[in-house]
Amino acid sequence: MALAEPDELGAPAGALMPQSGPCLAMRLLRRPCAVIGLILLAVILFMAASANWLYPDDPLDMVALPFLWPGDDPAFPLGTDMLGRDLIAGIFHGARVSLAIGVVATFVSLLIGVGIGLLAGYHGKRLDQGLMRATELFQTIPPFLFVLAVVAILQPSIPAIVLAIGITSWPGLARIVRAETLKLRQSEFVEALIGMGLPSWRIILFHILPGTLAPIIVSASMMVATAILTESSLAFLGLGDPNVISWGGMVGAGREVLRTDWYVATLPGIAILVAVLALNLLGDGLNDALDAKQHQ
């Protein structure tokens, strides 16, 4: 679902200066929520990294009897699905795909959102007006309908899904970045740089962008979570990529046997829940940590 907007919890206002890394990390580690989030995320990253090594075979292979329940056969601890595919292998490999979709879609959306936010905030006036009108326009189209339309046009495949999520989830971020940029643009520091005759691309890239990083990072962690949920909703409606195994696709396939063999859809559903939970906890933690720093 493209339900959560990136500025969900209000990005920390006015995190003006670039963060000092170790200090932030320490702050983060003092928050139990963030630590839990980090641990869960580490587990999922481990699953993604080890999938090829622990389960070298194609997870789409039909390796056993269909509908082996979890525990029926120790060789398949999480059981098999309707075609006899190993669920645990699917969940490990699915972690790669789901995370990749989340991260790449977020990256696409960051490129657009941050770019537009910086340009609009820095240059102001006409350009700002134009870009913000366009942003508003995109914000009025229900994002999930927009994603559906783009996927239907491009046909369901991983690149199409990534692109569709990416190009529909940037407006919120663009507004946050613009607001931050506006503040920085008016600071004496930036006025001085302009006075020194520095080209605007350098000012934007090296002096303004770092100042907006904090809210961007917080938003990004939430956006990855949202992208994973959106992919699963698309798969639920039958718009997943059939050539790779993703958690959303597994839930979508298992849905029709929900009443008889609920584990087929539930196990990957739990994987989605854990991943989204981890990213949100981490986002919350980052938000708090940055907030606290700013309050110092």
Add this chain to the structure above:
Amino acid sequence: MASLHYWARRLIQIIFVVLGIAVINFFLLHLAPGDAASVLAGEAGAASPDYMAALRAQFGLDQPLYIQFARYIGNILTFNLGFSFRQGLPVLDLILQRLPATLLLMGTSIGFAFLGGSALGVLAARRVGRGADIVISTVALLFYATPLFWIGIVLVVVFSVWLDWLPVGGMSSIESGYGGIAYALDVARHLVLPAVTLGLFYLAAYTRLMRASVLSVMSRDFIRSARARGVDERRLMRRHVVPNALLPVVTMLGVQIGSILGGAVLVETVFAWPGLGRLAFEALFQRDLNLLLGILLCSSIIVVLVNLGVDLLYSVLDPRIELN
């Protein structure tokens, strides 16, 4: 004077949005492969090229794209959303048929999420760090992370099939032929599960947001000093903390209205709710472009109108904010 300027600006914005959406969507949707005639022929199970050619001529699909576009924009400018050949009705009629169902569903979900979320958020913030807070925050986080369609299916299995308390789907019991209050109650019974499904995610979101917001307001100087002066705690909450804390929640509601409409697609599919979201989904796959364009326009207008409402609500919550 300021407010006149404000309304004029808003009106121009709406016109801009409507035209922008029309242009973007028209060209976007015409990129989709295949057309309505091939879908209809496919569903018919059999067809011949002249049958399909006749359909295309009837739908105006045999015209060049720029003529179709000119016609469409011309129609929009005269407040005409065109004709859905697929459904055999004017697009506006179709939308007006389905709009009440969607508004009812969205309104109930938002109300549920907004009221419930605010209350739970305040409760959690008042008991910060204690049992109630931990329970509320954890449950909110879980619902926040669960796919919406998943919640819908589980609710159906539990409350309709196992417990047999609520109907499986649809909007009313047709065979009963209810009227008046009985009908309203019947619709309300059908509304519970879809509204809860759609609302739970936002309930979770608003709970989290409200909790954070209340905590942040309570740490502000004027509240601290008021407390120090021994102002009645309840009065302080009601008069100062809650209204201020609601501002970000209201903002969020305005921002999310579009995504609630999108979520309605899933919920309406699971619960056979006869609303706009499902109509849009079907129109997309049937290449019923006039209808889809009409729905997208209509939902954009709803988003703009709700944001207008949010601005007004803002000025009520915080009189210092003027409409500008």
Add this chain to the structure above:
Amino acid sequence: MPRLSRRSAVSRLALASLLAPLGPELVLAATTPRRGGTLTAIVQPEPVVLTAAVNTAAPTQFVSGNVFDGLVDYAFDLSLRPSLATSWEVAPDGKTITFHLRQGVLWHDGQPFTSADVKWSLENVWQTIHPRNKSIYKNVETVDVPDEHTVVLRLKAPSLAIMSTLNASGATILPRHLYEGTDILTNPYNNKPIGTGPFVFKEWKKGEYILLERNPHYWDQDKPYLDKLIFKVVPDAAARAAALEKGEAQYAILSPVPLREAERLGKLPQLRIETRGYEWLSPVFYLDFNIDNPYLKDVKVRQALAHAIDLQAIAKIVWYGFAVPAISPVPSTVPFFHNPDVPRYAFDPARAETLLDEAGLKRGANGVRFKLTHDFLPYGDDFKRTGDYLKQALKRVGIEVDIRAQDTASFIKRVYADRDFDVSSSWNGAFPDPQMGITRIYWSGWVGSGTPWTNASGYKNPLVDDLIDQAAISPDAKARAELFRKFQTVVQTDLPTLPLAELRFFTLHAANLRDLTQQGDQVYASVKNAWFDTSAE
């Protein structure tokens, strides 16, 4: 290949018993039909119009079949039974067909039904806009109506296939007095139909339901037994299953719930699963090979693919037993035309590999011989699962398959217009006559026409075209059957299309809904015989 597990073997045995006719139970129950009650059926997707004359989509036919009567209907063995026509004769040369119509039949608006309605419908609907009938009725030169209750078709050349199209959905008779002189496709009565059938159209609430009521003046005495018939739109499969389980709906056709779910629902005491009533439709599921593909143009490669695919596994596992392996494109449910003696391709991966080696397509260093794409029919998970199976089956013989998903509009354009595919899947209704649903897959004239469910493979064989053309105008039923048998042998040798399975669609209905399934075209016919048995309550 996955073997059948004990668990699923057991459940599939149970399924077999579920599918057996319901004989013994009926004996115990009351046998005299009872009047009254409302039947709620599930229709999905929502119909576009309610008149099968202008649209032959399944949901339209499902509703339309209760409002309209055909000249005849079809028994389980596909023989003709009287309906609006009480008797008929076909001249030995096949060039004259006479129908004697039932007397005293009224349209729902009170006007009498006469031979003029039939003549008008044939000339203005079946011969012109009906997507399936046009070619079958093209040889009808004149329609004579010597009196109000006799219709005589005079043909330039015989067209025996006409006799397989005559039910309510195959050749809907429209009321001439409401349609004459109007644009038939946009006539408002398409959405508020006036028929002669057992149920009268009352209301269509878009997105929710269609309501029909008992026709008190119906010609078939005492029938229908039900007072009201509601068609509810339920878009989600899980919700359909729940509605049937809870009894909120009592009747749904065309495999309305996921197959695995059907096994479970069929075991519930309140529900029955029924696979009869689809004989007139006789669905057959097949793969089209694009013979312009550099690999697939070689018949050896196509035969190798056939050997690599286990039709038993597709029927038993992928389709949960709701299918039987296909032998020829004309399914065994159409016994008069079905040819069981065509070349067969047993599941034999070793043979497949040998054939591929012989075709010069050796495995490369990575074990891959070549790559193909597969576009599966976007009509639900069963077709997608078949694609998943295909990918794995072909991988075993060294062919890598890239599955492509898309929506219906894109699928039709890609496969039937652009022909930008390698292997695609699809199903057709075979109908009682191969001319209605099967020959279109092989006839060369359809290649690249953009018309769905026609010749996608690009197969052009003058011999096949000739057999099809001869059969179309043959006046002798036996000779026609012989021509169609030969046709099946040729296409199963050349294999541009690989028939995978005869699908066994199923109906779910409430256990106390009696006498529902009475004929071979039941799913598109009326429920006039059905009644609720309340004797157990």
